[in-house]
Amino acid sequence: MQENNKALLLGVYLTSEEGTKESAEYSLRELSELTEAAGLEVVGESLQARSKFDPTYAAGQGKLNELAELADALEADTLVLDLNLSGSQMRNISELTGLKILDRTLIILDIFALRATTMEGRLQVEIAQLNDRATRLVGAGLALSRLGGGIGTRGPGETQLETDRRHIQRRIKTLKKNLKELHKRRKLTRENRERNQLITGAIVGYTNAGKSTLMNALCESDLHTMDQVFATLDPTARRIKDSDIPILLIDTVGFIRKLPHQLVEAFQSTLEEVSYADFIVEVTDISDPEFESQMDTVERQLENLEADTKPRIHVFNKIDLVDQQVIDQIKETNRHSEIQAFVSARQGTGIAELKEALVEIPKSQMLPFHLVIPFDQSQIVSELRNVAYIDNIEYTEQGTDISFRIHQGHLGIISSLLD
Ligand SMILES: Nc1nc2c(ncn2[C@@H]2O[C@H](COP(=O)(O)OP(=O)(O)OP(=O)(O)O)[C@@H](O)[C@H]2O)c(=O)[nH]1
Ligand SMILES: [Mg+2]
Known part of the structure; x- marks a missing residue:
C-alpha cells in the first residue's frame, strides 16, 4: 500500500481502575490533535476497555483485526496507539494488522522534530529519537531471537541488532558532545544575564495554554503563536x-501528560531555564474542559524541575471564552491562596493589572535601602534606575537621596557605599 498519511487511533484503558474511561477519552482526543500536528489525517478512532494489558499485543487481537478491516475500508495505512509500546509489541501488532504502527511517544517525538528550528533543539530531538529507537530495538531483538528458537543460536536478527545498537550509541555520543558545546555557550549567556542582573520569570504551562501570546502581550514582542501543540x-x-x-520573561516549551521521558531528558537544558528562574508565571487555559488535570500535570513537571516552591503567579488565560x-x-x-490573575492574552484584558501584580513578586523579595549617593558616584544612580524599584528620589546638596528596593543579586551595585 502507498503511504497516504491516513491514520486510525486506538486507546486502551483498564476496567479495573476507576475514572480511567474519562481520562482515556480525553487522552484519545489529545492524541488525535497530536497526530494531526504530526502531519497525519485521523480518519477513525476507537477506545477499548480491557481487564488487563496484553503483553504481546497491548490491545485485544479481535479489536486489532477489526481495525485492520476498518483501515482497509478507509484506506488508512497507519495505526496510532495511545500507549507507549515496546519494540516487540509494535512488531507483533504490525504483523497482525499489516499496518504501520506508531504510539504516543513516537508522535510527540515527530512533532518535536518538525518544530525544532535551532541547532540545539534539533540536536536534543535527535538524541531523544535515537534513545527511543535503542530501547525499542532491544524489545524487537529479544522477540526475534526467541523466534529464532534454539538456545545458543545467535539469530541474524540479533547480530543486526548489535550492529544497529553500536551505530546508534556512537551517533548519540557525537550528538551529546555537540550539544555540550552549545550548552556551554548558552550557560555563558545565562551568566551574562545574571551579570545584567535582571530578575527572571519563567512562563510555564500546558501546551497551547497561550504562553507565547501572554509573553507577546506583556513584552510587546512578536513571538510565534499558533493554535497547535508545541x-x-x-x-x-x-x-x-x-x-x-525591569523583569525578564522566558517563554519555553509546553508540558503535556505522558511526556516521553526521552524528551524530558534530552530537553533538560531547555527546562533548566525554569529551574534557574527567580519566579514562575504559570499559565492555564481555562476554556479547556480538562484544565484542572492539566494543572496537575504542570505541577508534577514543576516538582520534577524542583521549581514548585519558587514564588509563583498563576495566570488564568482565555477568559474571553x-x-x-x-x-x-x-x-x-x-x-493554596496563590496569587491569581485572570486575563485574555489575545484580547489584552487584564494585562495591565497582571503587570502590576507581576512587579509585586520580585518587590516582596527585595531589600529596602535609603542612601545618599554622592554626585561623583552618580553612575550608581543610573545603575539603580535600571534594576531597582525606586520608592523616592530627591537631589540634595550632599548628593542623590534615594529610597529603593533591590534584589539580593544586585547588591554589588551599591557595595562600595555599604563598607
Ligand atoms: N480566545 C483566546 N485565544 C487565545 C488566548 N491566548 C492565546 N490564545 C490562542 O491559543 C492558541 C495557543 O496560543 P500560544 O500562545 O501559541 O500557546 P502556547 O502556550 O505558547 O503553546 P505552545 O508553545 O504550543 O506550547 C493560539 O491560537 C492563540 O491565539 C486568549 O486569551 N483567548
Ligand atoms: Mg508557545
Missing part, C-alpha cells in the same frame, strides 16, 4: 514592557 520549543527571553522593575461562573469558582477554591 508551537514553541526553544526558550526565548524578553523584557516586560514599561514595568516599574468562558462564563463568569468559571472564574468565580476558581477564585473560591483558591486553597
Whole structure:
C-alpha cells in the first residue's frame, strides 16, 4: 500500500481502575490533535476497555483485526496507539494488522522534530529519537531471537541488532558532545544575564495554554503563536514592557501528560531555564474542559524541575471564552491562596493589572535601602534606575537621596557605599 498519511487511533484503558474511561477519552482526543500536528489525517478512532494489558499485543487481537478491516475500508495505512509500546509489541501488532504502527511517544517525538528550528533543539530531538529507537530495538531483538528458537543460536536478527545498537550509541555520543558545546555557550549567556542582573520569570504551562501570546502581550514582542501543540520549543527571553522593575520573561516549551521521558531528558537544558528562574508565571487555559488535570500535570513537571516552591503567579488565560461562573469558582477554591490573575492574552484584558501584580513578586523579595549617593558616584544612580524599584528620589546638596528596593543579586551595585 502507498503511504497516504491516513491514520486510525486506538486507546486502551483498564476496567479495573476507576475514572480511567474519562481520562482515556480525553487522552484519545489529545492524541488525535497530536497526530494531526504530526502531519497525519485521523480518519477513525476507537477506545477499548480491557481487564488487563496484553503483553504481546497491548490491545485485544479481535479489536486489532477489526481495525485492520476498518483501515482497509478507509484506506488508512497507519495505526496510532495511545500507549507507549515496546519494540516487540509494535512488531507483533504490525504483523497482525499489516499496518504501520506508531504510539504516543513516537508522535510527540515527530512533532518535536518538525518544530525544532535551532541547532540545539534539533540536536536534543535527535538524541531523544535515537534513545527511543535503542530501547525499542532491544524489545524487537529479544522477540526475534526467541523466534529464532534454539538456545545458543545467535539469530541474524540479533547480530543486526548489535550492529544497529553500536551505530546508534556512537551517533548519540557525537550528538551529546555537540550539544555540550552549545550548552556551554548558552550557560555563558545565562551568566551574562545574571551579570545584567535582571530578575527572571519563567512562563510555564500546558501546551497551547497561550504562553507565547501572554509573553507577546506583556513584552510587546512578536513571538510565534499558533493554535497547535508545541508551537514553541526553544526558550526565548524578553523584557516586560514599561514595568516599574525591569523583569525578564522566558517563554519555553509546553508540558503535556505522558511526556516521553526521552524528551524530558534530552530537553533538560531547555527546562533548566525554569529551574534557574527567580519566579514562575504559570499559565492555564481555562476554556479547556480538562484544565484542572492539566494543572496537575504542570505541577508534577514543576516538582520534577524542583521549581514548585519558587514564588509563583498563576495566570488564568482565555477568559474571553468562558462564563463568569468559571472564574468565580476558581477564585473560591483558591486553597493554596496563590496569587491569581485572570486575563485574555489575545484580547489584552487584564494585562495591565497582571503587570502590576507581576512587579509585586520580585518587590516582596527585595531589600529596602535609603542612601545618599554622592554626585561623583552618580553612575550608581543610573545603575539603580535600571534594576531597582525606586520608592523616592530627591537631589540634595550632599548628593542623590534615594529610597529603593533591590534584589539580593544586585547588591554589588551599591557595595562600595555599604563598607
Ligand atoms: N480566545 C483566546 N485565544 C487565545 C488566548 N491566548 C492565546 N490564545 C490562542 O491559543 C492558541 C495557543 O496560543 P500560544 O500562545 O501559541 O500557546 P502556547 O502556550 O505558547 O503553546 P505552545 O508553545 O504550543 O506550547 C493560539 O491560537 C492563540 O491565539 C486568549 O486569551 N483567548
Ligand atoms: Mg508557545
